[in-house]
Amino acid sequence: MDFQSLANNILTHIGGENNIVSFVHCATRLRFQLKDRTKADKEALEEIDGVVTVVESGGQFQVVIGNHVPEVYKEIVRITNGREDSAPGGSRQEKGNLAGRLVDIVSSIFTPLLGVMAGAGILKGLLLICTNTGWLNAKETTYTILYAAADSLFYFLPLLLAVTAAKKFGANIFVALTIAGALIYPTIIELKNSGADTSFFGIPVVLMNYTSTVIPIILAVFVLSYLETFCMRFIHESVKNFITPLIGLVVMVPLTLIVFGPLGVYTGNGIAAAILSIFDVSPIVAGAVIAALWQILVIFGIHWGIVPVILNNIAVHGKDYIKPATAAAVFAQTGAAFGVMLKTKNKKLKALAGSAAVTGIFGITEPAVYGVTLRLKKPFVCGVISAAAGGAIIGYSHSIAIASGAPGLLTIPIFYGPGFLGFIIGISVSFVLSIVLTYIIGFDDPVDEKQMQTEISSGEQIYSPLQGDVLPLSEVSDKVFSSEALGKGIAVLPTKGVVTAPADGVVSTAFPTGHAYGITTEHQADILIHIGVDTVKLEGKHFDRKVVQGQTVKRGDILAEFDIEALKTEGFDVKTPIVVTNSDLYSGVILTDQKQVNPEDCIITLRSSK
Template sequence: MDFQSLAKQILTHIGGETNVASLVHCATRLRFKLKDRSKADKEAIENIDGVVTVVESGGQFQVVIGNHVPEVYKEIGRMSGVLENAQAGGSRDEKGNLAGRLVDIISSIFTPLLGVMAGAGILKGLLLICTNAGWLTAEETTYTILYAAADSLFYFLPLLLAVTAAKKFGANMFVALTIAGALIYPSIIELKNSGADTEFFAIPVVLMNYTSTVIPIILAVFVMSYLEKFCMRFIHESVKNFITPLICLVIMVPLTLIVFGPLGVYTGNGIAAAILSIFDISPILAGALIAALWQILVIFGIHWGIVPVILNNIAVHGKDYIKPATAAAVFAQTGAAFGVMLKTKNKKLKALAGSAAITGIFGITEPAVYGVTLRLKKPFVCGVISAAAGGAIIGYSHSIAIASGAPGLLTIPIFYGPGFPGFIIGISVSFILSIVLTYIVGFDDPADEKKQHGGEQIYSPLQGEVLLLTEVSDTVFSSEALGKGVAVLPAKGIVTAPAAGVVSTVFPTGHAYGITTESKAEILIHIGVDTVKLEGKHFYPKAVQGQTVKRGDILAEFDLEALKREGFDVKTPIVVTNSDRYGDVIRTGQKRIKPDDWIITLM
């Protein structure tokens, strides 16, 4: 893959670097925050080779690429000033509903930490396995060193969140880090552990344990960003660079300990308790619902609202019941992709489904979902049903997660503990059942269209009346000198792609278009007879040469009535210019046709 070319094309069609307010990336997606959505060409980006799909959710314009997203992200940073000049904290002035803005804030803060969270979580799980198996003991210095490596991220999580939150809210990163450091400063921890009454200038302070917490530092940095901007605006230029941090520290550290800290801890615990109460009522139902809905929540980006709850559960209770159920969703969609690979007769789809399934095994489901199951619809539904079955087993087993990380083959150790056998059974059921259901239920296989008529199908690019080529007044077409085909007397001035492929030709006058299909059939669409004489008048191309198109994509529009008024014959030949490589070219028997109907079968 040419990462430089891919990055350049994305940046161009996104509206250029000046249209980017912020950019972050997760395991598979570039997450753009755009200044003007209308400048971004979603369809053009989806047609770029190397892009799986584009998702708009939570106020973000998300370009799904797959495992190579870090390389593309680096190329965008290298060739532009996006990463340096992007305006962090754009959410304050952005338009959109509150839910979308909250999703954007949470995802921007947590996304940069996902990789290291997964690595630390795996190590934590492996250490637990080693101690239970008797390979290591907690008294050994080897264990102490490795456990420090695994647990430091979670212990010092407020410090890491201070960095990402400061970037998001446009605050001074080092001041934010200092505030976070104060929350877990040894003297503060000792005060809390002593149980002694604590006050700040006679104001009572309810001290909490802030190691591994999430909400308090995010609230603190959010408020600090406003205080910092206020100070920078009104304090004199000569002293503001050190007076501003002084004021922020003096105000924000006590304010956080007195207000934001307890508020954040109690809020997090309350939300976690509410969700966990569902498991107390019916763990089977809770596991099934979470597993069934998880991938749907991911598609819309809503799952980010649950991430802090999962982290809070792990921090406070040392375990979480929600995350194991989400693993069933991951393995179910992976199984659905495998089912598609086994079922399809389309070589391209088989290769795509196979590679997406392998990626899904390791916890990255975007290529499987957006590239395969969701596009084919039925496999996605089979995956949701299978996830519910596996989630029910996991819920019944009271399976837990002891750390955070994308559910996958490599992160299985983070689920080691009570209910671990049930967890393994649950994800296995999700995976295998999804393969079986997808294979049995089936889907609209692209290969099936060819099988129906014994050859490759070409669909009508126009709505109108079907004619024989011999009815076209231009002898070049009527004699089949350019190849066999059919003609249409158009009823509307819209031309669409008759098959998936590449636009091989766009005549400068906009009156004719060539398409090379995925199986190398060469299709020529010539709008009207002698319309080249108009020199482009009344023709409005919508595609460019070299563009990859899907069947039904608009190639051009033209003013049909204007062509008639000027006396032009609007009969439009649709010719297979390399028809000599086929045994026969069979035209449809329909008289009236629309773009959804097949018009030619190539034998």
């Protein structure tokens, strides 16, 4: 894959570098915050080779790449001269509803940490397994060194969040880091452990343990961003670069220790207690509901609101009950993709489902969900049902997660502890049940090859998309069409500016300019309709597109309308080629001998495939 070319294409179709407020990436997606959504061409992006799909959620414009997203992200950073994931002012430039903005803020803060969180979480789980099985002694220095590598991220989590939050909110990163460092400064920790009364100019200070905390530093950096903006505006230019950090530290460290710290810790403790109480009342129902809803929440980006809760539970109690249930959802959608692979007779879908399922096993479900199960609908529902079953088992077993990381085969060690056997049974049930349900219930397979062979052998018929005079392709002034380089077909000189679907199928291409359309028929014939010659130069002028890429159409449905006389007035040839671009797969491409055609007339008959 040419990552440089892919990065350039993505930048072009999101409206250019200047249309970006901020951008980050997660395991499979580039997540853009755009200044003007209307400048982004979603349909053109989805047509780019290397882009799985485009999702708009939580105030973000998300381009799903798959496993190669780090390489593409790196190229975009290079092209934009190291700009990376922030613009001055951060989230204050964003528009949209409050819920969408909150989701965007949380995802932007936590997304850059997901990879290292997963790695540290796996190591932490492996060390727990090694000590429980006697492979390592917790008193050995080898264990101490490895545990420091595994636990340092969680211990110093406020420092890492200070960096990502500062980038998101547009605050000074080094001031934010210093504030976070003050929270976990050894003397402050000793003061807290001593139990001595603490005050700041007579104001009582309730010291808390801020290692591994999430909420306090995010609140602090958010307020810091506004304080810095105020200072930079009113302090004289000659001294503002060092007076502003001074004010930031003098104001924010005491304010965080007095207000934001206790507020954040008490809020986190309350959330953790609420989650525990739900599992205490009915762990089976809680596990089933979380697992069933998780992938739905992921689709809409709402799951980011739960990520801080999971991290806080781990920080407060050393364990979390939510994440194990989410693993059931991951394995269920993976199983559904496997079920599609086993059931489908469409070779392309079989290959896609197989590769997506393999990726899903390792915790990356976007290709499986967006590329397979959600597209086919029924497999997605089978996955949700299976996830609920597995989640109920996991909830009943009181399974826990001791660290964070995307649920998958490699991260199973982070679930080691009480209820581990139930966790393994739960994800296995989700996976296997989803395969079985998908295979039994089935789905609308894009291709039934046996039926396709029967129908094509008797002749698949392609109908005229236009009313007009029939011409051979050789009379089209564009050599690409006249030489049949793109495939066999005919041309129509239209007398009416309406283009209709030539067969039942799916719109495989719908150019934003409205001048060309591709239809993949139910029997996999690829039909290209190109209205006029060189009409792409009009950039959509005189064309009114009625369909979008991926839309299912029936023969006769209107694809587009166009102004014939306006095209002629502007000097464009309106001869319209209708080409079967995969005509080499057929033993016979029989063209009509009619001189004039209407949309109800058959113009091409395809004989048995080779």
